[in-house]
Amino acid sequence: MTSITPARPRLSLYLAGVMALLSPTLAFAGEWDFSGSVAGELRLFPSAPAYMNQEKMTLSPSVALEMELVYEWNDAADRLSFVPFARLDADDQNRSHYDIREAKWLHLGDGWDFVVGLDKVYWGVTESRHLVNIINQDDAIEDLDGEDKLGQPMINFNLEKDFGTFSVFVLPSFREREFVEQNHRLSGPVRIDASRATFEADSGNEHVDFAARWKHVFDDWDVGLSHFYGTSREARLIPIQVDGETILAPHYDQINQTSLDVQYTSGATLWKGELMSRSGQGDRFWAFVAGLEHTLYGVLGGRADLGLLVEYLYDDRDPLQAPVTTADHDIFAGMRLALNDTQDTSVLFGGIVDHDNGSTLLSIEAERRLSPNWKVELEGRFFVNIDAADPSHIFRRDDFLTLRLLRYF
Amino acid sequence: MLKISKSFFSLLTAALIVIPGVSALAQTAQEKGLEIAIATDKANEGWGDSTSELKMIMSNAQGQTSTRELRLKNLEVTGEGLGDKSLSIFDRPRDVEGTAFLSHTKVLEADDQWLLLPALGRVKRISSANKSGPFMGSEFAYEDILSPEVAKYSYVYLRDEVCGTLTCYVIERTPLYENSGYTKQIVWIDQAEYRYMKIAFYDRKDSHLKTLTYSDYQQYLGKYWRAHTFQMDNHQNGKATTLSYSNYVFQTGLDDKDFTSSRLSKMR
Numbered sequence: 211m212t213s214i215t216p217a218r219p220r221l222s223l224y225l226a227g228v229m230a231l232l233s234p235t236l237a238f239a240g241e242w243d244f245s246g247s248v249a250g251e252l253r254l255f256p257s258a259p260a261y262m263n264q265e266k267m268t269l270s271p272s273v274a275l276e277m278e279l280v281y282e283w284n285d286a287a288d289r290l291s292f293v294p295f296a297r298l299d300a301d302d303q304n305r306s307h308y309d310i311r312e313a314k315w316l317h318l319g320d321g322w323d324f325v326v327g328l329d330k331v332y333w334g335v336t337e338s339r340h341l342v343n344i345i346n347q348d349d350a351i352e353d354l355d356g357e358d359k360l361g362q363p364m365i366n367f368n369l370e371k372d373f374g375t376f377s378v379f380v381l382p383s384f385r386e387r388e389f390v391e392q393n394h395r396l397s398g399p400v401r402i403d404a405s406r407a408t409f410e411a412d413s414g415n416e417h418v419d420f421a422a423r424w425k426h427v428f429d430d431w432d433v434g435l436s437h438f439y440g441t442s443r444e445a446r447l448i449p450i451q452v453d454g455e456t457i458l459a460p461h462y463d464q465i466n467q468t469s470l471d472v473q474y475t476s477g478a479t480l481w482k483g484e485l486m487s488r489s490g491q492g493d494r495f496w497a498f499v500a501g502l503e504h505t506l507y508g509v510l511g512g513r514a515d516l517g518l519l520v521e522y523l524y525d526d527r528d529p530l531q532a533p534v535t536t537a538d539h540d541i542f543a544g545m546r547l548a549l550n551d552t553q554d555t556s557v558l559f560g561g562i563v564d565h566d567n568g569s570t571l572l573s574i575e576a577e578r579r580l581s582p583n584w585k586v587e588l589e590g591r592f593f594v595n596i597d598a599a600d601p602s603h604i605f606r607r608d609d610f611l612t613l614r615l616l617r618y619f
Numbered sequence: 620m621l622k623i624s625k626s627f628f629s630l631l632t633a634a635l636i637v638i639p640g641v642s643a644l645a646q647t648a649q650e651k652g653l654e655i656a657i658a659t660d661k662a663n664e665g666w667g668d669s670t671s672e673l674k675m676i677m678s679n680a681q682g683q684t685s686t687r688e689l690r691l692k693n694l695e696v697t698g699e700g701l702g703d704k705s706l707s708i709f710d711r712p713r714d715v716e717g718t719a720f721l722s723h724t725k726v727l728e729a730d731d732q733w734l735l736l737p738a739l740g741r742v743k744r745i746s747s748a749n750k751s752g753p754f755m756g757s758e759f760a761y762e763d764i765l766s767p768e769v770a771k772y773s774y775v776y777l778r779d780e781v782c783g784t785l786t787c788y789v790i791e792r793t794p795l796y797e798n799s800g801y802t803k804q805i806v807w808i809d810q811a812e813y814r815y816m817k818i819a820f821y822d823r824k825d826s827h828l829k830t831l832t833y834s835d836y837q838q839y840l841g842k843y844w845r846a847h848t849f850q851m852d853n854h855q856n857g858k859a860t861t862l863s864y865s866n867y868v869f870q871t872g873l874d875d876k877d878f879t880s881s882r883l884s885k886m887r
Contacts, residue, residue, distance in 0.1 A: 247713070291887075320876060331740060332739050332742070335743075335744075370876055375879070375881040425881060427731070427880060432880070473744050475731075475746060477746065477748045480744070480745075480746060507748065507798075508751065508752065513752070552677050552679075552685040553685075553756075582686070582711065582712045583713060618716075
């Protein structure tokens with residue numbers, strides 16, 4: 211339950227600061243809203259583990275709780291939101307963790323707004339990889355897809371003009387990535403010790419990072435141009451010796467990353483591209499994801515939509531100098547079926563194939579509402595034809611299926 | 620010369636006498652249909668912006684129901700080729716709470732639409748080609764909920780007809796925009812206040828698919844009528860959707876800046 215211990219004192223400090231700042235205004239009448247969900251989850255690992263020291267975890271249960279407390283005043287121009295999240299995992303101590311996803315004050319002005327506190331920011335357009343989305347650290351122990359994020363402390367100002375929205379971010383501290391416990395599934399043969407993390411910046415995980423973004427809509431084009439300067443959200447894993455044992459310690463470099471994301475919407479086809487260039491981890495490298503999403507409407511007797519997705523992923527980083535990625539030269543193909551029924555039933559099925567060695571990650575995500583307050587989700591990840599040279603080789607026996615039952619309140 | 624001039628004169632005289640009579644008597648059914656559509660549109664001009672709440676109740680042939688609750692913000696847009704802007708924010712069911720849908724309607728071009736996915740904090744530009752698909756699983760298609768701009772259809776006046784205690788114009792309109800699911804719609808508009816009373820929708824096979832009935836009209840700002848109940852009955856699958864509007868507020872001060880994709884990411 212203590213995997214975010216290093217960040218905790220500072221988080222509560224920010225929270226206290228924001229609350230103190232706002233306490234005079236809180237006296238005015240506003241509106242409270244409370245909601246949340248509890249999720250019971252069962253993960254099934256059908257194969258025996260790849261490494262001797264890993265537990266089998268054939269059936270691995272956990273529960274997760276997310277709450278959202280919102281207070282709005284000043285005609286909803288001011289909003290405080292507080293979103294804590296916690297998971298209790300029966301097997302993996304590191305996966306038992308909690309985080310404050312949001313603890314922020316948002317003020318909406320006329321053509322401008324700002325955020326102070328912990329928040330979540332999403333940049334980008336593609337589906338198979340979120341290359342330009344850099345503000346928040348991955349909650350890497352929640353899932354492999356890079357879509358669960360840790361709350362990031364920030365001061366963010368956004369200005370909307372006729373020629374686009376300009377955003378600046380001051381990110382006064384860094385959230386370190388967490389890793390699965392080594393004797394559990396979805397880990398590797400070598401232990402990663404997050405408590406031995408090192409930083410290029412002298413100020414360590416208190417380095418103040420900066421980001422800026424311009425975003426604009428030109429008719430059918432949605433364009434975003436961003437720059438980030440600060441601590442890399444991805445860690446390099448450095449082998450070190452501790453008491454005669456070789457372990458891996460995360461190292462966080464200082465980077466500059468410039469990126470462009472573009473979507474062109476043409477009828478039923480969305481053309482998407484994300485491009486980034488980064489310096490600070492060996493030689494400057496670049497990466498892109500480009501592809502399309504085409505939807506066939508009115509399939510299966512008239513109500514359902516079938517989306518077809520294809521994306522190409524390229525990354526020319528040097529794995530000896532920069533954090534390892536599997537998406538160096540890969541092709542993603544997927545299908546998204548939405549039944550458009552009252553239960554909002556949908557299924558997303560896809561696969562990413564490495565063009566060089568054929569290693570494939572298959573993925574399925576399905577969901578359906580059972581009643582106004584209940585929902586069921588099914589997720590599966592399957593590692594197929596994994597090459598010994600591919601970074602995902604350590605997961606080759608960690609296919610898993612997750613069945614999740616959610617209760618909303 | 621004189622002869623020509625004379626016959627020209629008599630022709631001109633004849634024209635002067637006859638033409639006004641022709642235009643009054645022989646206004647075509649198309650012209651009259653368009654005239655009614657323009658008058659209906661005009662009767663609703665100048666409302667500015669509004670906010671309201673919407674409850675959507677969907678029921679199937681077995682009588683099972685499911686409910687969605689939304690908050691709506693609307694902005695009137697005047698200008699060639701442009702339609703109104705709208706923002707829908709979901710409150711219920713809880714699993715889609717915070718999902719928000721932004722639409723910039725165009726008259727004949729594709730609309731611009733964005734969706735806010737709150738779990739990721741992601742704003743996604745979506746395709747608006749799906750005019751005929753079901754809106755949020757209901758019996759309303761996307762094209763049924765968009766603002767009925769005059770130039771989106773061609774019109775034919777059919778007849779006058781008693782509708783309840785009122786008298787209605789009955790006109791037929793044919794969608795001119797791409798990807799419509801309809802060959803035609805028969806529209807009942809009351810003659811006193813130019814309010815929509817009923818629409819019958821005909822599918823691509825020209826068979827009667829759905830009927831939309833408007834009721835519980837209330838007047839706002841002394842001028843603008845809003846139906847508070849929209850009842851859509853699908854005659855082919857036995858399903859129905861009822862939209863119940865409440866808490867209409869007009870001229871709240873919303874403007875274009877409240878309907879951008881950037882602002883959408885801050886909605887809840």
